[in-house]
Amino acid sequence: MCRLHVLLTAAVVSFVPAFTEGQLGWTCVTDSAPWPARYSYSAVAFDNKMWVLGGRDGLHDVWCSTDGDSWVMVTSSAPWSPRGAHAGAVFDNRMWVLGGDDGVNPMNDVWASSDGQSWNLVGGSAGWAARMCHSALAFANKLWIMGGYDGNNLRNDVWYSTDGDSWVCATDSAPWTPRNTNVVALADRMWVLGGWDGSYRNDVWSSPDGVNWDLVTDSAGWKPRGSHASAVWAGGIWVLGGYADNPLNDVWHSYYGNDWDIVNDSAPWQPRMAHASLVFDDRLWVLGGTGFFPGGSDVWCTDRLGVEDSSNPAGLVADVPLAAFPNPFSAAATVRFSGRAGTRAFVSIHNTAGVEVRRLILGASTPIGRYSCWDGKDDAGRSAPAGVYLLRLQTGDGELCRKLVKLR
Numbered sequence: 001m002c003r004l005h006v007l008l009t010a011a012v013v014s015f016v017p018a019f020t021e022g023q024l025g026w027t028c029v030t031d032s033a034p035w036p037a038r039y040s041y042s043a044v045a046f047d048n049k050m051w052v053l054g055g056r057d058g059l060h061d062v063w064c065s066t067d068g069d070s071w072v073m074v075t076s077s078a079p080w081s082p083r084g085a086h087a088g089a090v091f092d093n094r095m096w097v098l099g100g101d102d103g104v105n106p107m108n109d110v111w112a113s114s115d116g117q118s119w120n121l122v123g124g125s126a127g128w129a130a131r132m133c134h135s136a137l138a139f140a141n142k143l144w145i146m147g148g149y150d151g152n153n154l155r156n157d158v159w160y161s162t163d164g165d166s167w168v169c170a171t172d173s174a175p176w177t178p179r180n181t182n183v184v185a186l187a188d189r190m191w192v193l194g195g196w197d198g199s200y201r202n203d204v205w206s207s208p209d210g211v212n213w214d215l216v217t218d219s220a221g222w223k224p225r226g227s228h229a230s231a232v233w234a235g236g237i238w239v240l241g242g243y244a245d246n247p248l249n250d251v252w253h254s255y256y257g258n259d260w261d262i263v264n265d266s267a268p269w270q271p272r273m274a275h276a277s278l279v280f281d282d283r284l285w286v287l288g289g290t291g292f293f294p295g296g297s298d299v300w301c302t303d304r305l306g307v308e309d310s311s312n313p314a315g316l317v318a319d320v321p322l323a324a325f326p327n328p329f330s331a332a333a334t335v336r337f338s339g340r341a342g343t344r345a346f347v348s349i350h351n352t353a354g355v356e357v358r359r360l361i362l363g364a365s366t367p368i369g370r371y372s373c374w375d376g377k378d379d380a381g382r383s384a385p386a387g388v389y390l391l392r393l394q395t396g397d398g399e400l401c402r403k404l405v406k407l408r
Helices: 003-009
Strands: 026-030 042-046 049-055 059-065 071-075 087-091 094-101 106-113 120-123 135-139 142-149 154-161 168-171 180-186 189-196 200-207 214-217 229-233 236-244 246-254 261-264 276-280 283-287 299-302 322-325 333-337 344-350 356-365 370-374 387-395 398-406
Touching: 042 087, 042 094, 042 276, 049 094, 049 276, 049 283, 087 142, 094 142, 135 180, 135 189, 142 180, 142 189, 180 229, 180 236, 189 236, 229 276, 229 283, 236 283, 322 387, 322 398, 333 344, 356 370
Parallel strands: 087 135
Antiparallel strands: 026 299, 042 049, 049 059, 059 071, 087 094, 094 106, 106 120, 135 142, 142 154, 154 168, 180 189, 189 200, 200 214, 229 236, 236 246, 246 261, 276 283, 283 299, 322 333, 333 370, 344 356, 344 387, 387 398
């Protein structure tokens, strides 16, 4: 029996989670930033600064910081109306504020700024319905919004724009339930992470185009929740805090949306919801939120990855050598691999008999975070049958294998 067949049938996977419980440290940069306590606001990293934009109740101020401790109020009164539950994003070298509500009515205006002081009304009434508690992100050279609540109904529509003014409906009914949710972008896909659809959810969906969505898992390792924060950092997806019967302060991580590792069962910051998380200065940050006392304006950040200290003498591993997502998959699976600089990589797909079905990578260099894609076809261009396959990575340092399941 060939070695690959033994590996597959024994379900041996040479994979060690890069983050383990309690391994990630947090520092309180300030327990009381000068900006007023807030929740249901947006925060972005832009122009080598962190930015805080509006929020409940009745805020439309803009603040920035280069270190999380010292903050500058750029304006106390941006031209967009006071609002909360809006979405913020960075796209086309500008910061964007999209929709939200003024405490009474949802909105669908779109604003952009390159400095936080001067804001342009790009769209006074976008093509998508006015809404709050939605998500926005930059992906594939487009600005996207999806989901949320329009004042009467939860939504699961997906829209995109190349300029913030003209909008195209990618789908008016995605397969995930209408909801308030969090969305991030990683590895040429957008990821919907749980949320509230009348009940708290912990399902994960991904899409390469906003039209076709794959259910990555209907039950992630973390507790079903809403009003959580999410981010992409260190090559993976992070879910932080939120609400599920009570405010939460747990931190979870996944490289491909299916398997999740708990990094902090109880982070040192107070349990919270409607807070913000962003990536800045090679660290993950948590800012403000509600559900705790006094709360609302504290700022926390993680340790930098790969920096050795007395609490982590080995240093944190910032990458996973081999992963595929979604897994299981239907149309295509993105393959992520990495290795020691200077080594060569060979990535291939094998069936349960150990026979090579497809060679994806032949002798490529292996910097951290390289990607390929398997479209479910063999080397002759024929569609491979549904079933279990083995994803194999070979480098000069050894070999790693992982199961990969094709649904159809």
